[in-house]
Amino acid sequence: xxxxSRYMGLPSRYxxxxxxxxxxxxxAIVIILWxxxxxxxxxxxxxxxxxxxxxxxVRAFPPNLDPKVLARLGWKMLETLxxxxxxxxxxxxLSVPIALLAARGLIAPTWINQIVRTALGxxxxxxxxxxxxxxxxxxxxxxxxxMLAIAIDTIGxxxxxxxxxxxxxxxxxxxxxxxTGARKLDVVACATIxxxxxxxISTSLFATEKAVRSSTILGLVGAGGIGIELKVGFDLFDYxxxxxxxxxxxxxxxxxxxxxxxxxxxxxxxxx
Amino acid sequence: xFVRCIRMQATHSSTISLVTELSVETLVAPARPDQxxxxxxxxxxxxxxxxxxxxxxxxxTPIFKDVSFGLSRGEAVAIVGANGTGKSTLLRCLMGLIPxxxxxxxxxxxxxxxxxxxxxxxxxAQMGLVSQKxxxxxxxxxxxxxxxxxxxxxxxxxxxxxxFAPIASRxxxxxxxxxxxLAHLANRRADRLSGGQSQRVAIARALVGQPxxxxxxxxxxxxxxxxxxxVMDLFFDLARxxxxxxxxxxxxIDHALRYGERVLGLADEGMPxxxxxxxxxxxxxxxxxx
Numbered sequence: 279x280x281x282x283s284r285y286m287g288l289p290s291r292y293x294x295x296x297x298x299x300x301x302x303x304x305x306a307i308v309i310i311l312w313x314x315x316x317x318x319x320x321x322x323x324x325x326x327x328x329x330x331x332x333x334x335x336v337r338a339f340p341p342n343l344d345p346k347v348l349a350r351l352g353w354k355m356l357e358t359l360x361x362x363x364x365x366x367x368x369x370x371x372l373s374v375p376i377a378l379l380a381a382r383g384l385i386a387p388t389w390i391n392q393i394v395r396t397a398l399g400x401x402x403x404x405x406x407x408x409x410x411x412x413x414x415x416x417x418x419x420x421x422x423x424x425m426l427a428i429a430i431d432t433i434g435x436x437x438x439x440x441x442x443x444x445x446x447x448x449x450x451x452x453x454x455x456x457x458t459g460a461r462k463l464d465v466v467a468c469a470t471i472x473x474x475x476x477x478x479i480s481t482s483l484f485a486t487e488k489a490v491r492s493s494t495i496l497g498l499v500g501a502g503g504i505g506i507e508l509k510v511g512f513d514l515f516d517y518x519x520x521x522x523x524x525x526x527x528x529x530x531x532x533x534x535x536x537x538x539x540x541x542x543x544x545x546x547x548x549x550x
Numbered sequence: 551x552f553v554r555c556i557r558m559q560a561t562h563s564s565t566i567s568l569v570t571e572l573s574v575e576t577l578v579a580p581a582r583p584d585q586x587x588x589x590x591x592x593x594x595x596x597x598x599x600x601x602x603x604x605x606x607x608x609x610x611t612p613i614f615k616d617v618s619f620g621l622s623r624g625e626a627v628a629i630v631g632a633n634g635t636g637k638s639t640l641l642r643c644l645m646g647l648i649p650x651x652x653x654x655x656x657x658x659x660x661x662x663x664x665x666x667x668x669x670x671x672x673x674x675a676q677m678g679l680v681s682q683k684x685x686x687x688x689x690x691x692x693x694x695x696x697x698x699x700x701x702x703x704x705x706x707x708x709x710x711x712x713x714f715a716p717i718a719s720r721x722x723x724x725x726x727x728x729x730x731x732l733a734h735l736a737n738r739r740a741d742r743l744s745g746g747q748s749q750r751v752a753i754a755r756a757l758v759g760q761p762x763x764x765x766x767x768x769x770x771x772x773x774x775x776x777x778x779x780x781v782m783d784l785f786f787d788l789a790r791x792x793x794x795x796x797x798x799x800x801x802x803i804d805h806a807l808r809y810g811e812r813v814l815g816l817a818d819e820g821m822p823x824x825x826x827x828x829x830x831x832x833x834x835x836x837x838x839x840x
Contacts (some may be wrong), residue, residue: 446707450681450685455672455698456676456761457678458679458701458702458755459670459677459697459701459703460671461705464706464710465701468690468701469687473687473688
């Protein structure tokens with residue numbers, strides 16, 4: 279008996295797709311090509327852009343390192359970080375009770391879970407810059423509008439993920455406390471939240487990183503922070519100052535990411 | 551009025567007994583002759599738990615049906631049976647953690663099937679559960695974990711952590727830890743304990759509220775044999791000292807016969823075995839796993 283006959287039942291390496299799956303793949307390719315067309319994709323522009331980009335780089339370098347400019351941008355950067363931190367902290371704190379209502383099987387009935395999850399979905403669907411525009415109208419120009427935009431954006435992000443983290447938390451401690459006759463709220467406070475805490479911390483640090491990135495552009499719509507300096511730099515063709523702003527944002531965002539990674543490891547170890 | 555009583559009746563093989571009449575308040579032990587041959591009237595014991603005609607299925611697949619038994623005060627009962635016969639499901643039904651499909655469950659005077667949430671909590675506050683896994687909250691201290699065992703009796707944030715707890719509760723928790731020999735680890739984080747130590751803390755948490763019924767779901771399943779023996783000895787020493795009714799699941803036939811005064815066996819969607827441990831041999835129980 280040959281090997282080939284011995285393994286006649288071996289499945290083929292590749293399975294032929296069904297007619298429906300084939301149509302699905304074809305439709306996906308058509309939609310992607312259609313999207314490229316809608317986005318104005320142009321090979322000519324791709325080929326012609328490097329010289330223009332190089333021209334911008336040449337005009338932007340060296341960056342503006344005038345001490346007065348650096349001091350002004352430094353204060354604006356500090357304000358950006360304050361907006362990010364204040365907004366993220368408020369958003370993270372408010373996310374906990376909202377997540378409790380969004381998490382299935384904890385303290386709220388299913389219909390409330392659905393309403394809260396839909397509301398969180400709506401918050402996430404609206405971009406942070408749009409929230410900033412809304413709050414500029416509501417509370418006026420300045421960093422407070424930016425902070426509110428960051429807070430609501432953080433609630434959309436953390437509310438959803440905190441709820442998912444609590445739903446996925448180890449159910450053993452909860453069941454043991456339920457078996458002692460503890461109330462739902464006590465069980466959540468004593469077992470569910472502590473079990474989900476490493477995930478909460480990790481999500482909160484990601485939210486803070488996201489808030490710092492977002493806060494750097496909120497100034498484009500008058501919601502405070504260093505973004506306004508970027509806009510003014512480009513509007514006045516002051517590319518060296520714009521380049522200084524871009525480099526400053528890059529340094530701060532990368533530093534925050536490293537700091538966040540370090541804090542995550544220190545607080546919760548390597549686990550996620 | 552629904553009045554039934556449990557009467558244990560040994561069959562010809564003396565290993566299988568029939569559950570017939572059930573009573574609300576009492577478990578009547580079988581009348582038996584004394585040494586002189588005279589029939590001694592059966593002692594009337596308070597009943598902590600009674601189950602009649604219990605049925606449970608998942609997604610249309612029956613797990614068990616028509617399960618009936620009773621537990622008298624201070625009795626230790628082992629539940630044995632192969633995987634999938636519904637042992638853990640039965641315990642969860644008894645505590646009202648999952649609803650049964652049919653039947654009557656009465657625990658400490660509470661009609662579990664029809665009790666309100668508050669009624670179930672009041673009933674559970676008189677019970678303790680030790681699971682296969684210790685189920686401690688890993689990031690909290692040992693003392694906080696034991697203090698949380700009082701949440702059923704004293705709800706509210708003061709028993710969320712030993713840091714907020716009243717002195718009486720902290721002392722009760724430390725006393726419970728002393729009983730399991732771990733008072734010196736009160737401040738250690740629960741996730742820094744060995745498996746045996748964790749299970750001892752779980753026993754302290756179950757005992758701190760001075761329960762009337764202790765339920766243990768394979769408490770030694772995650773332990774090595776030596777640690778398992780230690781935990782079982784400790785668990786039953788404490789249960790006997792406190793006069794607590796114990797119902798425990800074990801796949802260890804030796805444990806079931808040694809620690810259980812009575813053995814209930816689940817098989818074939820029912821409970822074909824309900825007998826005194828002293829009348830059973832290991833061979834009798836092995837039959838349940840065939």
